[in-house]
Structures are given as structure tokens and as C-alpha cells.
Amino acid sequence: MPYDSGGLEILDPEECRTLLAKVPLGRIVFTHRALPAVQPVNFILDGGDVVIRTGEGSKLAAAARNAIVAFEADDFDADARTGWSVVVIGPARVVSDPEETARLRDLPLRPWAPGRREAFIRIRPALISGRRTPETLPT
């Protein structure tokens, strides 16, 4: 297993995708008014893309319009001090095709926040990377 300079296990893309599929929530990273922005979102994987559901007039929908964004998901155990993190970087687009929207609406992607969320954002991973705390320290 390869390790990075910080002593963390480097995950391969296949492991990253497997881990991503295990959690319901991630964080999308974008730029809003020239400042870095980050927002937790429920997501689902669809054909290898990260799909997020948001309000049509949300700042997220506006900011993600054809921008390059990052998306991070992780799972850490504070007591054991272990866990993993996966980061996807790629172009985001707001889904505009009515047939695609109808199909995505049927996916098991239920936001935790109340309020109407009729816009879907699709992030196509151009880069995917992940790290995991080592089970045993590297020698």
C-alpha cells in the first residue's frame, strides 16, 4: 500500500469510488463572490458522476454552473482516530434536460433539509483521490 508524505495511505480510484458510495453526505467546494465556499450536501453516484439536489435559485446552483468544483466526502471515527477522505474534482453542470431531470428525481436522493429542491447538479470526476489513516504505522 503506498503512503503519502504525511504518512497517510493513498487510495486508488476504485477504492475511492467504493468508499464514496457508502456515505450519504459530502461537501461541495466552489467559489462564491470571489471567496472560497463550502457546503454540506446529500449526494448519490449516478454513472460515475456525483449528483446533488438543490434549490433552483440557490447560490450553489448559480455558482456550480459550468464551474470546476471539488467535492469531498469522508468518514472519521473520533475515538479511534481513524478514517478516510475522498476528493473529486471536475466540471459541474446544472441538469437542464427534462428527461434526465425526471430520471434523477426518481433516484433515492432525499435531501435532509426541508424546502423544495428541484435542481440537479452533476459533477463529472476528472480527478479522484483519497487518503486513509493507516491501520498500522508504515515501516
Added chain:
Amino acid sequence: MPYDSGGLEILDPEECRTLLAKVPLGRIVFTHRALPAVQPVNFILDGGDVVIRTGEGSKLAAAARNAIVAFEADDFDADARTGWSVVVIGPARVVSDPEETARLRDLPLRPWAPGRREAFIRIRPALISGRRTPETLPT
């Protein structure tokens, strides 16, 4: 309690700071090679600042040098579908003063990853904001 357009409770700065102090891990958002970057990090609050410990030659230490960064921490319960998130935005600086470094080294900030981490990054919150899923839906 005020709510945002997505139906989430808007937390005041005091609540945000109280919640931040309850978790050991957050995510720093910065720019690396002109791309958005996000990395989980252990942190501690010190005099209102978010303090992170990293390797001296890390890409994080390089990228955070006098940049405006975002820092996010959250705590979600996937079963109850509830939780909160706090985001801090502000200038980051790498601590260079030896006395300050010595003092920070004595704080209970123990990174979970192995490897030497002798650089401290300090983020001064210029903006702090938070959201929480509502206990009951807003009427």
C-alpha cells in the same frame, strides 16, 4: 429562530463558535495549482482563531501562506438526518514566531495522521456562518 431559503436554521456567530469547539476535525478549503482543494484536518480554537498543524513542506502549508481560505466543520447523524455545519472564512498565515510555535505545540492538538507536523497555520475568522437542520419544520 431565523431560517434560510433552503429551510435551514441560521446559527448566530456565538452558536457557531460553541459548535466548532465540540469537534476535533474540520476541512480546510484552499486553491492548489489553480484548482479547488479540500483537506480534512484536526484543529483547535485558540483566541478565536482556527489553528491547524501540518507538515512544514506540505502543499497545505504552501497554499495557506497568506491566502483567504475557508474552513468547515460539521456533525451529522445519518440515521436521524439531522446535524449542523459551520464555515469560517478568513486569511490564513503560517506561524513563524518561535515563541508562538512553542506555545501552540503545547496545545492539545494531536493530528491523527502519522508523520512529523511542525508547521502551524492560523486562520482568523473574518466571516463565520452556520446552519442546522430544523428540529421541527419551520411553519
